[in-house]
Amino acid sequence: xxxxxxxASRYDPAFANELYTIENGHYIKQCMQCGLCVVxxxxxxxxxxxxxxxxxxxxxxxxxxVLKANTPWLCTSCNxxxxxxxxxxxxxxxMHGMKLYLAQKQGVKSAPGALFSKTFFDVMLxxxxxxxxxxxxMYFLKAGPAAMKEAFKMMDVARPMVLKKxxxxxxxxxxxxxxxxxxxxxxxxxxxxxGH
Amino acid sequence: MAYIFYPGCASxxxxxxxxxxxxxxxxxxxxxxxxxxxxxxxxxxxxxxxxIGDFAQQAIxxxxxxLAEKAGKDIVVACSSCYxxxxxxxxxxxxxxxxxxxxxxxxxxxxxxxxxxLQVRHLIDVLINEVGLDKIRERTIKPLxxxxxxxYSGCQxxxxxxxxxxxxxxxxxxxxxxxxxxxxxxxxxxxxxxxCGGSQQFTNPELIYDLTGKVLDCAAENGADVIVTPCPMCAxxxxxxxxxxxxxxxxxxxxxxxxxxxxxxxxxxxxxxDLALQYNIVSPYKKLxxxxxxx
Numbered sequence: 148x149x150x151x152x153x154x155a156s157r158y159d160p161a162f163a164n165e166l167y168t169i170e171n172g173h174y175i176k177q178c179m180q181c182g183l184c185v186v187x188x189x190x191x192x193x194x195x196x197x198x199x200x201x202x203x204x205x206x207x208x209x210x211x212x213v214l215k216a217n218t219p220w221l222c223t224s225c226n227x228x229x230x231x232x233x234x235x236x237x238x239x240x241x242m243h244g245m246k247l248y249l250a251q252k253q254g255v256k257s258a259p260g261a262l263f264s265k266t267f268f269d270v271m272l273x274x275x276x277x278x279x280x281x282x283x284x285m286y287f288l289k290a291g292p293a294a295m296k297e298a299f300k301m302m303d304v305a306r307p308m309v310l311k312k313x314x315x316x317x318x319x320x321x322x323x324x325x326x327x328x329x330x331x332x333x334x335x336x337x338x339x340x341x342g343h
Numbered sequence: 344m345a346y347i348f349y350p351g352c353a354s355x356x357x358x359x360x361x362x363x364x365x366x367x368x369x370x371x372x373x374x375x376x377x378x379x380x381x382x383x384x385x386x387x388x389x390x391x392x393x394x395i396g397d398f399a400q401q402a403i404x405x406x407x408x409x410l411a412e413k414a415g416k417d418i419v420v421a422c423s424s425c426y427x428x429x430x431x432x433x434x435x436x437x438x439x440x441x442x443x444x445x446x447x448x449x450x451x452x453x454x455x456x457x458x459x460x461l462q463v464r465h466l467i468d469v470l471i472n473e474v475g476l477d478k479i480r481e482r483t484i485k486p487l488x489x490x491x492x493x494x495y496s497g498c499q500x501x502x503x504x505x506x507x508x509x510x511x512x513x514x515x516x517x518x519x520x521x522x523x524x525x526x527x528x529x530x531x532x533x534x535x536x537x538x539c540g541g542s543q544q545f546t547n548p549e550l551i552y553d554l555t556g557k558v559l560d561c562a563a564e565n566g567a568d569v570i571v572t573p574c575p576m577c578a579x580x581x582x583x584x585x586x587x588x589x590x591x592x593x594x595x596x597x598x599x600x601x602x603x604x605x606x607x608x609x610x611x612x613x614x615x616x617d618l619a620l621q622y623n624i625v626s627p628y629k630k631l632x633x634x635x636x637x638x
Contacts, residue, residue, distance in 0.1 A: 170396045189538045189554055193547065221547060223554075224389040225538035226427075226502035230512045237505070246393040255394075259546040264393035271391060275384040277352035286545065298545065307624045308583050313357045320355060323382050327453035328406060334452035335402030336395060338445050 163208040170339060171244040177234045178202040184228040184238055190221040198228060198238060214253070219245040220260035262290055272332060275322025280314050344473055345375045346464070347416035349407060351425035351575070352385050357583075358422060358575030360619035364604035365421050365466070367617030371608075372474055372482060376419060380411045386428035389499075389542055401432040401442075402449040408433055408463075409455040417462040419469050421604070423574035427503040430463040434504045465500060467573055467603070468509035471517050479524040484612040485634050486526025490569065492606070493532045493562035493598075494518035495581070497574035501536050512536070518603065522571060525610035530565040534558050539580040555580040556588045559596050568630050570600045578602060582624045599627035609634050 166172045184198040191197045195216040196204060204212045222242040229239045250261040266286045271277055287295050308314040322328065354362035369376045384407060385391075387400040407429060411418050420426040435442045436459040447456050470479065496515040501508060510517045515536050519529035539558055540551035558581055562570050572578050582600040589596050600623070608618045609631055620627055620636070628638055 170398065189540075190547075190550055193550060193553075221543075221550065223498075223538045223541040223543065223550070224427075225498035225541070226505065227498065227513075227536075227538070230502050230505055240397055243392040243397050247396045250394065260393065260543070263546050264390045267388070267390040268394040271385045271387070275382075276355075277385050277388070279352075279356050283545070294545075297548075301544070301548070304544075304583050304587055307586075308357070311622050311624050312359065313579070313583065313622060313624070315356055319352070322384050324453075327455070328384050328403065331402055331406055331449050331453040331455070332395070332399060335399040335446075335449035338449060339396050339398040342398070342445075 157209060157211065159208040159210055161208065162210040162213070163206055166205050166213075166245075166248070169244045169248045170342075171237065171240040172248075174236045174241050175202055175205050177236050178206065179234055181233060183231050183233060187228045187231050188222075189225060189227070190223060194218045194221050214249070217258070218242075219249065220258050256289075259290065259294070262286065272329060273325070274319070275325050275328050276319055278319035280316050281318070283314075344469075345377060345416050346419040346469065347377050347411050347414050348379050349383055349386075349411070349418050349420045349425055349429060350379055351420070351422040352388075353422055353575035357579045358602070360605055360622040361421055361573075361575055361578070361602040363619040364602055364608050364613075364617060367613050368604045368607045368611065371611045371613060372478065374469075374474060377414070377416055380407055380414065380418070382410060383407050386425045388424050388428070398442075398445070399449075400428070401435065402446055404428045404432045405436070405446050405450060405457055406453065406455060408436070408459075408461060409450055409457040412457055412461055417464060419464050419466055421466040421573055423465075423497045423499040423503070424576060426463070426465045427499040430465070430503045430508075431505070433459065433461065433463045465503070465509065465573070467496070467500065467517050467521065470521060472509060476520060476524045479521065479607070483525050483610045485610055487522075487606070487610050487634055488526050490527040490630070490634070491530050491567050492522045492527045493565060493567035493570045494522055494529050494535055495532065495558065495562075495570050495572040495574075495577055496535050497572055497577040498536055498538045500574060518571065518573070521603065522606070525607060527606070527610075530562075530567045532561060532565055532567070534561040539577045541576055541580075544580070544584075551580055551584060552588050552591055555584050556592055559585060559588060559598060560592075560594075562598055563594075563596055567598065569606075569627065570598055571603050571606050572600065573603050585625055597625065599623060599625045599630055601627060609636055
């Protein structure tokens with residue numbers, strides 16, 4: 148294979164087409180590469196690919212770059228790019244769609260954000276409400292020893308939170324009609340699968 | 344106008360002080376708030392859509408809208424993230440008929456429906472546009488003269504529905520007007536609607552140190568005595584992470600962070616238990632002492 152061919156094979160239109168069909172994925176086609184999202188994003192300096200380049204990589208079908216980029220996991224949902232985008236792309240929604248896609252394709256342990264989001268959802272669906280102290284424990288239990296070591300560096304933040312009752316260790320209230328919530332979720336998830 | 348309250352999960356933990364002071368301020372102003380939405384559930388915050396997608400999260404959020412509609416009252420929300428999820432889902436229910444029918448299909452699985460008849464309003468919006476600044480000025484017993492305040496609206500507060508809402512999407516001013524009505528002085532605060540890093544404390548802590556650090560720097564450089572915010576996540580990051588960030592940046596901030604309803608409580612001369620200042624991590628007592636606040 149010549150160098151030029153090797154370069155060409157990096158770009159797979161089928162990959163771009165696949166991503167256009169995920170939830171909110173079709174918006175990616177609207178990107179005209181103006182870069183306003185990049186100057187807007189508060190997390191751009193930590194991203195492997197800032198939003199503009201991330202969208203270009205998707206449009207080009209650059210599977211390798213897209214699959215390893217941390218871009219969506221750094222999105223804080225601050226919504227600033229979404230209100231500014233001149234093409235009306237709801238970038239926050241596209242990022243949600245990408246995170247769901249990546250978690251399904253690569254597994255929830257492929258990124259800390261994927262595991263934390265899944266754990267948050269599991270606790271929420273089971274109880275109907277969030278219980279932050281339990282969420283934290285569950286997350287680090289699943290994340291493993293390396294993550295737990297990192298967590299200990301956060302003890303200086305956690306200690307005053309517990310002392311000031313900002314992180315109650317006692318179980319938070321649950322909702323009464325958990326079955327109803329679960330049924331609504333299951334139906335919605337089925338509808339979402341049919342939808343794209 | 345009659346409202347029903349959506350407290351959100353933070354109201355029982357990191358934002359407990361917001362919940363307590365909200366209830367006290369509602370009473371002090373004689374607002375027509377008829378308790379909580381019965382059996383409300385988590386709105387999904389900024390995380391659930393990552394795990395199940397936007398549509399399924401919005402169906403879960405819509406359960407709250409359906410329950411509130413049964414009670415026949417518009418919803419008031421104090422938490423910015425809850426506001427985003429409820430107000431944006433509500434907006435889509437009103438403007439997107441396909442979305443509306445699909446969400447109702449999901450709700451029907453739980454025996455519910457939502458006719459999109461309600462308004463979802465942020466607390467700041469209700470305070471300014473329904474209660475009114477005159478009434479807040481009138482109720483102010485201890486004007487907070489000389490108190491310099493960085494009014495941190497937060498990002499999701501003003502961008503929930505992705506179009507101009509009750510305030511500017513980039514440079515909000517409503518919280519400043521509210522703080523002025525309490526007799527305090529809002530300082531220039533260009534980061535008022537910039538992100539604190541949100542819920543990535545464990546997954547990308549550098550982001551929190553960086554963004555929350557910038558917010559703290561901006562408040563300090565503009566001479567603020569305290570930061571005031573309606574958002575539990577903004578409050579948590581700027582308050583609980585303040586000492587850690589100060590160490591990392593080799594700075595000293597001494598910047599108490601109050602929920603807007605806590606500051607209102609001080610100006611309204613409410614009882615210490617209504618101010619809920621014992622939940623604050625950076626102590627606010629010294630800076631509030633001249634307004635009669637005691638431990």
